Amino acid sequence: MNMSQRASYFGLGIFLVAMLVLLLAGQSSTAPTEPREQRIFAMVKNMRASGDYLVPRIKNEPHVNKPPFYVWLATGCNVGEILPTSVANRLPSILAALATMAGLFFFCHAAGVPHLALPSAILLAACRTYISEARIANFDILLAAFCFAANAFFWFYIHERRTSQFLLAGAAFTLAFFTKATPVFAMALVPWLILCWMEKKRVKQEFPEQPYKTPVLPIASIVIIGTAVGLAWFAAIWCMVPDGKKIIVEAATLPFGGTKNPNFIVRFLLQYIPTDALDGAPKEKFALHYKSFYYFVEHFFMIIIPAALFLPLLIGRIWRTRGYQNMPLLRWMGVSFLAVLVIFSLIKQKQEAYMLPILPFVCILLADALMAFLDGVREKIVPVCQWEWGWMNFLGYASAVLCFCAIVPFAFYFHAVVPHLLLLIVYPLLFTIFGIWIFLLTKRGDFTRMLLASVAWCWLSLIAYNGSIHVWMSLIDTNQYQQETTLSPKYWEKVFKKYPFLKKSFRYPPEGVKEVPSEAGEE
Numbered sequence: 013m014n015m016s017q018r019a020s021y022f023g024l025g026i027f028l029v030a031m032l033v034l035l036l037a038g039q040s041s042t043a044p045t046e047p048r049e050q051r052i053f054a055m056v057k058n059m060r061a062s063g064d065y066l067v068p069r070i071k072n073e074p075h076v077n078k079p080p081f082y083v084w085l086a087t088g089c090n091v092g093e094i095l096p097t098s099v100a101n102r103l104p105s106i107l108a109a110l111a112t113m114a115g116l117f118f119f120c121h122a123a124g125v126p127h128l129a130l131p132s133a134i135l136l137a138a139c140r141t142y143i144s145e146a147r148i149a150n151f152d153i154l155l156a157a158f159c160f161a162a163n164a165f166f167w168f169y170i171h172e173r174r175t176s177q178f179l180l181a182g183a184a185f186t187l188a189f190f191t192k193a194t195p196v197f198a199m200a201l202v203p204w205l206i207l208c209w210m211e212k213k214r215v216k217q218e219f220p221e222q223p224y225k226t227p228v229l230p231i232a233s234i235v236i237i238g239t240a241v242g243l244a245w246f247a248a249i250w251c252m253v254p255d256g257k258k259i260i261v262e263a264a265t266l267p268f269g270g271t272k273n274p275n276f277i278v279r280f281l282l283q284y285i286p287t288d289a290l291d292g293a294p295k296e297k298f299a300l301h302y303k304s305f306y307y308f309v310e311h312f313f314m315i316i317i318p319a320a321l322f323l324p325l326l327i328g329r330i331w332r333t334r335g336y337q338n339m340p341l342l343r344w345m346g347v348s349f350l351a352v353l354v355i356f357s358l359i360k361q362k363q364e365a366y367m368l369p370i371l372p373f374v375c376i377l378l379a380d381a382l383m384a385f386l387d388g389v390r391e392k393i394v395p396v397c398q399w400e401w402g403w404m405n406f407l408g409y410a411s412a413v414l415c416f417c418a419i420v421p422f423a424f425y426f427h428a429v430v431p432h433l434l435l436l437i438v439y440p441l442l443f444t445i446f447g448i449w450i451f452l453l454t455k456r457g458d459f460t461r462m463l464l465a466s467v468a469w470c471w472l473s474l475i476a477y478n479g480s481i482h483v484w485m486s487l488i489d490t491n492q493y494q495q496e497t498t499l500s501p502k503y504w505e506k507v508f509k510k511y512p513f514l515k516k517s518f519r520y521p522p523e524g525v526k527e528v529p530s531e532a533g534e535e
Contacts, residue, residue, distance in 0.1 A: 017126075020121075020126065020129060023130050024114065024130060024133070027130065031109070031110060031113065031137055032110060034137075034474055034475050035110070037474075037479040039098055039147070040096040040098055042098060042482060042483050042486045043098070043486045044101075044148070044486075045486050046148060046150075048149075048150055049148045049150060051070060052083060053097075054071070055070055055075060055083045056086045056090065058071070058072070059083060059087050060090060065080075066245075066248060066249060067080075067253055068083050076246075076249065078193075079189075079192070079245060081154070082104055082149070082154055085104040085154075086100065086101045086103070086104055086149060101149045102147065102149045104149075105145070105147070105148065105149060105150060105153045108146070108154045109146035109157075112157045112372065113136055115157070115160060115161060116133050116136060116160070116372050116375065117130060117133045119160075119164045123168075123341055124341070125341065125376075125380070128376055128380055131379035132376045132379035134467060135319045135378050136319075137471075138467060138470065139371055140314075140315070140317045141316070142368060142371055147478065151191055151192040152192070153368065154192075155191045155192045155195065155368070156368045156369040156371065158187045159184075159188050159196065159199040159200050159369035159370075160369060160372045162185040162188060162200045163200060163348075163373075165177050165178075165180040166181040166200075166203075166204050166207065167341075167344075169227075169230075170207055170208065170211055178234075182233070182238070185200050185234050186237060186238040186241050189238040189239065189242050190238075195356075195366040195369065198355050198356060198366075201231070201235065202348065202351050202352055203344070203351075203352075207344050207348075208231075210343065210344055210347070312367050315368070318470070319374075319375065319378055321407055322381060322382050324400070324403055325378075325381040325385050326378055328400060329381035330346070341376075342376070342380055345373040345376055345377055346373075349370050349373050349374055349377070352370050353367070353370075385400055385404070385459075386459060389457070390460070404462075407466075408450060408451075408454025408466070409451065409454055411450050411454075412447045412448075415443050415447030415450060418473050422439045422476060422481075423439075425484070426480070428507065430484065442472065446465060446469040449465055450465050450469065453465060
């Protein structure tokens with residue numbers, strides 16, 4: 013291992029430790045506020061109390077519209093009660109996020125693009141929604157980890173044809189299917205088919221005499237086995253649980269949809285069938301957040317903020333390389349991303365988070381564009397356009413301005429909401445130092461250090477936010493701020509009287525969600 017590789021692995025270690033701190037910050041004090049997280053907390057609590065590990069329930073009502081793999085993992089994390097319940101229930105998401113970032117790093121090394129390893133992992137951690145989803149109990153981050161593993165192993169299987177890689181891809185696909193079945197076929201199967209088509213085209217061009225055998229049977233066997241494992245759980249409920257047949261018919265939506273909560277196939281058909289859906293449910297119920305293809309693209313842009321700020325560099329990179337000619341890995345990822353984006357934009361549903369499993373592909377593309385720009389600035393390997401230079405200057409100065417702007421909410425919080433003299437001094441001082449540092453680096457044209465300083469400031473602000481303001485917001489949402497803090501009710505009355513906007517929840521009513529919400533209409 014040379015010095016460059018050692019530095020890369022050392023950087024990965026520091027990066028993972030920083031991400032672990034970021035994902036764990038304030039978790040033990042943060043109450044579950046999102047409806048899907050409340051459902052998972054309720055299922056884990058019921059599973060531990062009843063000892064029924066086969067059928068997840070909420071208030072003794074079966075809840076089997078999604079596979080129970082995440083609930084099983086969360087229940088296992090609660091064994092021995094070593095960790096606080098709020099941390100244990102979210103631990104599968106946290107570990108899956110860290111595993112995806114590390115897997116992205118090692119995939120880039122093994123796929124022949126080691127210079128993109130650490131930048132792509134850092135860019136993945138710079139996606140706002142990815143971090144926020146990794147901090148809560150939900151299926152999406154675990155699904156993203158398994159889908160990326162399936163795609164990575166299948167890439168190596170296509171190029172090396174090793175049985176072990178095929179088996180690992182199949183295992184990852186099966187686990188993804190057993191985590192959340194709806195998006196798996198688009199997130200794993202579509203990239204596989206695109207990869208086979210591109211590889212067949214490449215072989216025909218480079219070796220016209222050599223026949224190319226498309227791995228139809230391996231792909232079919234993976235899909236069949238993965239689907240069979242998912243159906244085995246339903247078969248177990250059908251055979252082993254009293255009223256199992258009734259549970260499946262009334263509540264299940266995997267994989268063909270039940271009578272109460274139709275899955276994505278039924279929702280897709282409802283777009284074209286003039287009916288009021290099933291059991292009298294209004295048709296609009298299944299299209300709450302869908303507007304148009306542009307609406308979906310806009311929401312994906314919001315998912316990858318602030319990493320999306322490098323999209324102009326990506327567009328320039330695609331133009332200069334003529335769509336990644338002679339770069340098969342990046343071309344495959346770009347085509348797969350566009351195909352998945354179009355497929356999900358055609359379905360009337362509100363699951364923008366379905367795009368999370370394709371984020372590693374996008375981050376590798378963004379890392380390639382960013383590294384090409386930095387190499388051009390540093391070593392003049394490729395020409396740097398004037399507008400790209402101007403765009404990076406704008407990002408640097410904007411980051412410095414945001415550093416100074418972040419002083420205001422933290423100073424207000426530690427002065428007016430929860431008084432803390434030390435933090436009132438430390439955080440504004442750190443943000444001021446980072447703001448001046450980023451400004452000077454941008455002025456010198458040292459974009460590499462400027463980006464690293466911006467990422468460090470971003471993570472510091474998120475750690476501070478998740479450990480303070482976010483905890484307080486969750487307590488306000490669930491009306492637990494008086495029980496969970498040492499400040500007296502009279503103090504809170506005084507604060508809310510002086511600053512009435514503080515008691516207004518940013519997401520839910522101030523009194524919190526009293527009942528565990530049903531899944532219909534929310535996901």
